[in-house]
Amino acid sequence: MYVRNPDGSLMVNTIYNRPIYDYGDGKDYGNGLMNYARSPQGNPAGDLVYNREDYLADVFDGKWYAILTPIEGLTLTGTIGYHVDNTRIHYSHNRLYGASASYGGQNIQIQQRTRSLQYQGIASYQRTFGDVHNMDLMVGYESQGLQIEQVQAAGQNLYNPDNWTVNNTIDQRNGYGYQSNLVHRGIFARAKYNFDGRYFFMASFRRDASSRFHPDHRWGNFWSVSGAWDVAKEKFMQDQRTWLDMLKYRISFGQNGNDAIGTRYLAYADQYQITGADGIFSDGTLAYKGNPNITWETSNSFDTGFDFSFWQGKLSGSIEYFQRQTSDMLFNVPVAPSNGYTSVPMNVGSMRNNGVEIDLNYRVFNTKNITWDLNANITFQGNKVLKLEKTLLDEEGKWLSGSRIFREGESMYQLYLVKWAGVDSETGWAQYWAKDADGNEYATPNANEAYNTNRQSTGNLMPKAYGGFGTSLNIYGFDISASFAYQFGGKVMDTGYQHLLGSGTSGLGNAWHKDILNAWTPDNINTDVPRLATAAQYSYGSYTCDRWLTSSNYLSLNNVTVGYNIPEKLLGKLGLSTLRVYFAGENLALWSKRKGLDPRQGYTSSENYTYSPIRTLSGGLQVTF
Structure with missing residues (x-):
């Protein structure tokens, strides 16, 4: 260091x-x-x-609204929201050491103004007829405008090492500025009805527009319907009410739209970089390739299930089946750089997620001084790619993007990797499975040869199930609660471990995992860690392959809270209603297949440059007067 x-x-x-x-x-x-x-x-x-980095922000958030009730049951609501964020950023990279030392350091000043304005008008009408017919109608309009303006200047070769302004530089001074705008418009309506608190119906419709899309494809229509039946309130269930509190069946279908794709707010238009000098404009170079045919990504959600409660709430929960199907998925599709651009925004296909969720709550004790609750939930989920843009597929019907492979009818969470063949016990070199012209596999230390002839799909890497469980206990004024999360049945690329068993060709300044102590030597030939050597072949020792696939099972302790409520009879003299002392811990522990592996970072890989949730300890007093 x-x-x-x-x-x-x-x-x-x-x-x-x-x-x-x-x-x-x-x-x-x-x-x-x-x-x-x-x-x-x-x-x-x-x-x-x-070095120096300063972030200075002036932020204002305001919201104004008015409510009118001209007749009984009718409510008119108007809302205006305004947000402005003026942020200044100063970077000063020193002139002596590091990346900027070769040109005497660098100063950068950035001024960014983000402004958003929202309007919303809603008319709602609620009415009950005959004591059993309950109606709720609503229509509305909303508008959201976002504007981002940024100015930046930079210069090199610092005079005063403690001055962060661009005026403190003498070389390569330059500046630029831009403005981006994004606008959404929407109209919507909703109708709700329930009969005697037993039968429930709801329907909604909204029509949204986004300035990201070409005017011909700017508007999208989205709707939803749902219904529910509280069986426990039926007359034929009266004899069961001694143990059955609630048994509600529900079913729903709904749509949502998504317009987010990259950072360009005009995704449909080609955009050019202005060039030229000395008063003469040159033909603008293409900076972004748009697509006037893209439109809204639509998510269709269906779920059906039961909510229940037994024995005055002693056991309660829900069980449901869900299905989320996304169509016209927005994606920046990579293309050959020889086109003059590297990607094109497209609607590339559709995908489905479906599964079953179970949620249970059980009250173990419920007395005057002791209350103890347990809760647990689990979700079983599957994933399938239904349709892909045909221009993306090769002759075998697959789409390859780096180490990812996508095929219709299969999970999107799979990788396309070289197969690990272990360590050659005679030489200590890493080996990989390649194929000859006849399709026969053979082991080779040449990873590129294996890459070009025998990459294979890993299959679905998603966990089979995930969920959580917890408990809360209140006993004579003391309270303690804890919550856990888990998943099991999947695999993940442990890229952190891969890098820690990395190349020995330039090991100075690199960190290694302790497993490097098990590297091949003439006296340790039965190992799965290749030899340490400065020869170029060792660069294949940490090659990306299925060697690094690791179980993604984990158990995490997310929260523990301990507290004590001072008895009310001791608070009277202090004029307090409640006084609680507490201590809490967040993200306290994670147990996984390998120390340092955090499977929560993704379904396909866990990166060593991504921080896990920060462990936090806190405590304090909660006072109510």
Whole structure:
């Protein structure tokens, strides 16, 4: 991390009076040239000391509304919301060390203004007829406008190391600015009806527009219907009410629209970069390839199930079947760079998720001084790609995107990888399964050969089920609760572990996993960790393949809370209604197949550069007067 003197002490920069950090650049810091350099060069700890980043924001949020009730049951509501965020960002990259040292450092100033304005008007009418017919009607209109404006300037070669302004630079000064706008419009209506609290019906419709799409494809229509029946309230169930509190059957279907695709707010239009000099404009270069034919992505959701409660709430819960089918999925499809652009926004196909959810709550004790509850839920889920854009598919009907493979009728959560063949016990080299011209597999240390002849699908990597469970206990004023989450039955690429068993060709400054101690040697030939060597072949030792697939099962302790409520008879003299002392912990523990592996990061891979949820400990007093 640090540059040291020959006696082992830290070398200090006399200008800043701070330690000098080792950036792996091989420079001479006063004791001769460092005897090595590494790539990439950098030192995050040094950057925190010598570089500067400031984020300054002025934010305003306002909401105004008016409510009118001209006649009984009719309510008119108008709402205006306004948000503005003026953010200033200062970057000062020092002139002595790191990526900007070669040109004397760099200062960057950014001013960004984000403004949004929302209007909404709603008319609702509620009425009850004959004490059993309950009606609720609603219509409305809404508008949302978002505008982002940014100005940025940058310069190189700093004069004063403590001044972050661009005026403090003398070289390569430049600036630019842009403005982006996004507008949504929508009209909607909803009708709800229930008969005597036993039969429930609801229907809704909305029509939305997005400025991301071409005017010919800007509007989308979305609707929903639902119904429910509370069986327990029927007369023929009267004899069961001693143990049956509620038994409600429900069924629903609904649609939602999605227009999000990338960061471009005009996804349908080709966009060009202005170029030229000395008052002469050049033909603009294509900066973004639009698609005037894209339109709304639609999600169709269906679910049906039962809600129940027995024995005055001692046991309650729900069980349901759900199906989520997404059509016209929005995706920036990669294309050959020779086209002059690297991707095109498209509606590429449809996909289905379906499964069963079970949610249970059980009250173990319910007395004056003791209450103990248990809860648990589990979801079994499947996934299938239903349709893909034909232009994306090869002659075998598959679409390859990096290490991902997509095929109709199969899960989207699968990878297309080289097969690991273990370690050659004689040489210690990593081996992979390749295929010859006749389709026969053979082991080879050449991973590229295996990649070109024998990549195969991993199959569905999704967990078979996921869920959570917890408990809460209140006993004589003390309370304690805990919640857990889990999943099982899937696999994930442990890329963090892969990198920690990485190449030995440039190991200076790299970290290794302790399993590297089990690497092949002439005395340790029966191992699955390849030999350590500086030869180029070792670069295949951590090649991306199915070697790194690991169980994605996990159990996490998400929350524990402990508290105590001071008895009311002790609070009277203080003029307080309640006083509670508590301690809480969030994201306290995670148990997985390998230490450092967090399967919660994704269904296909767990990245070593993504932080897990931060563990938080807190405590305090809750007072009510």
